[in-house]
Amino acid sequence: ESQSPGQKEFYQAAHEVLYSLMPLLKEDERYDYFNILERITVPERTIIFKVNWVDDHGRIKTNFGYRVQFNSAIGPYKGGLRFHPTVNLGIVKFLGFEQVFKNALTGLQIGGAKGGSNFDPKGKSDNEIMRFCQAFMTELYPYIGETQDIPAGDIGVGPREIGYLFGQYKKITRQFEGVLTGKDIKWGGSNARKEATGYGSVYFAENILNKYGESLEGKRCCVSGSGNVAIYTIEKLYEMGATPVSCSDSKGTIYHENGIDLNSLKAIKEINYQSLEVYAQVHPDAVYTPVSHYPDGRHMVWDIPCDIAFPSATQNELNLEDAKKLVDHGCMLVNEGANMPTTPKAMEYLKEKGVWFGPGKAANAGGVTTSQLEMSQNASMAKWSFEEVDIKLRQIMRNIFDTAYETSVEFDCEGDLVSGANISGFRKVADSMIDQGSV
Numbered sequence: 042e043s044q045s046p047g048q049k050e051f052y053q054a055a056h057e058v059l060y061s062l063m064p065l066l067k068e069d070e071r072y073d074y075f076n077i078l079e080r081i082t083v084p085e086r087t088i089i090f091k092v093n094w095v096d097d098h099g100r101i102k103t104n105f106g107y108r109v110q111f112n113s114a115i116g117p118y119k120g121g122l123r124f125h126p127t128v129n130l131g132i133v134k135f136l137g138f139e140q141v142f143k144n145a146l147t148g149l150q151i152g153g154a155k156g157g158s159n160f161d162p163k164g165k166s167d168n169e170i171m172r173f174c175q176a177f178m179t180e181l182y183p184y185i186g187e188t189q190d191i192p193a194g195d196i197g198v199g200p201r202e203i204g205y206l207f208g209q210y211k212k213i214t215r216q217f218e219g220v221l222t223g224k225d226i227k228w229g230g231s232n233a234r235k236e237a238t239g240y241g242s243v244y245f246a247e248n249i250l251n252k253y254g255e256s257l258e259g260k261r262c263c264v265s266g267s268g269n270v271a272i273y274t275i276e277k278l279y280e281m282g283a284t285p286v287s288c289s290d291s292k293g294t295i296y297h298e299n300g301i302d303l304n305s306l307k308a309i310k311e312i313n314y315q316s317l318e319v320y321a322q323v324h325p326d327a328v329y330t331p332v333s334h335y336p337d338g339r340h341m342v343w344d345i346p347c348d349i350a351f352p353s354a355t356q357n358e359l360n361l362e363d364a365k366k367l368v369d370h371g372c373m374l375v376n377e378g379a380n381m382p383t384t385p386k387a388m389e390y391l392k393e394k395g396v397w398f399g400p401g402k403a404a405n406a407g408g409v410t411t412s413q414l415e416m417s418q419n420a421s422m423a424k425w426s427f428e429e430v431d432i433k434l435r436q437i438m439r440n441i442f443d444t445a446y447e448t449s450v451e452f453d454c455e456g457d458l459v460s461g462a463n464i465s466g467f468r469k470v471a472d473s474m475i476d477q478g479s480v
């Protein structure tokens with residue numbers, strides 16, 4: 042910690058992974074001999090750059106840009122870009138570190154990376170977003186490429202931003218190549234990429250439930266967030282016969298007892314970039330609670346009775362007090378759509394109370410999985426139908442579940458998918474590092 046102070050989210054993520062590796066490290070001395078723990082917790086390369094851009098009033102603004110290329114032992118760097126005012130090096134490192142194990146767990150040949158900026162897209166015009174994306178890519182482009190590092194979206198980076206980033210990459214390099222994923226279908230994107238993380242999260246939950254003789258049919262589900270992951274989690278939950286009753290954004294929470302109206306939600310968030318207050322105006326029977334009225338120290342979404350919780354907004358959004366409320370209400374499963382949304386204490390409590398848990402590293406891996414399918418299509422100039430991609434996604438989510446579950450059995454912690462996911466992801470990356478020598 043003395044080498045990189047103030048990166049609390051990164052230490053939180055590293056602590057969780059390293060702690061769960063203990064049984065493996067005891068069994069196999071090679072990891073110690075080859076100093077894998079130290080090598081795997083230091084990124085291979087960290088790029089920090091200044092992004093100057095001009096706002097609509099002609100003023101020059103300055104933001105930080107980051108790309109942390111964490112590990113390339115099993116494939117080219119892959120991971121999203123996040124544009125949010127809270128972004129700093131510690132956040133990008135936590136996300137990059139998680140990505141290494143997540144990508145390994147998918148069974149695909151992709152290394153781990155993450156990037157972003159403290160730029161806040163909220164309240165900016167389309168032209169301002171475009172100028173920012175162009176300035177960001179002008180700095181980033183020398184470090185990325187279709188076999189080198191392939192960024193994607195994350196919080197604040199959706200199809201619009203990917204479009205502007207791609208356009209600038211193409212202009213500078215004069216290469217039309219699959220350097221970014223999450224592209225529009227018209228110019229190289231994959232069917233079902235937009236839906237993939239949310240759909241994949243629901244498929245993962247389905248696997249857990251089926252393992253214990255349960256299903257999604259008739260379940261009341263609380264979803265947090267109202268971005269890409271949350272929207273397509275809600276869409277798939279309806280398709281599976283469940284009822285999603287909540288969503289949230291940074292300003293407040295919606296509780297709609299009869300079920301969230303997906304069309305309204307998409308119009309508000311994907312087309313008009315508005316706040317959820319508008320949802321409550323359109324649906325007077327829905328209850329809107331602004332952040333200022335949240336229960337003390339808790340998140341409103343987890344105050345709503347549900348069978349299954351899908352935290353799908355951001356890190357550390359479900360704390361110990363929230364977990365207690367979920368248990369009081371009889372919640373049977375917490376399935377992480379977001380990255381590290383559950384605090385360590387909340388995780389411990391849920392485990393103690395026997396609540397099933399789908400860790401983000403596994404449960405939200407559908408996004409990067411489908412990004413890799415987009416890369417395959419780009420490389421072979423193919424275009425697969427929505428159904429083809431969706432079938433592959435569902436199968437890969439099944440494989441991820443099986444791998445995490447079987448690893449938990451192998452290490453005498455049956456059903457502990459956190460340990461199962463961490464150990465199996467680590468083993469693949471660490472063994473590859475050993476094969477490749479001291480690079």
Ligand code: NDP
Pocket residue numbers: 127194195196197198199238266267268269270271289290291292353354355356378379380405406408409
């Ligand atoms: P979006 O930007 O599309 O949506 C994020 C949502 O979370 C918005 O509703 C946003 O509210 C809310 N939110 C963000 N930050 C905060 C905060 N600090 N406090 C309260 N609410 C917040 O992002 P995604 O849906 O893509 O990402 C959500 C999560 O899923 C992240 O953890 C991301 O890393 C993870 N993830 C995403 C993948 C993807 O393919 N997109 C893949 C794997 C993981 P508001 O609109 O008000 O800002």
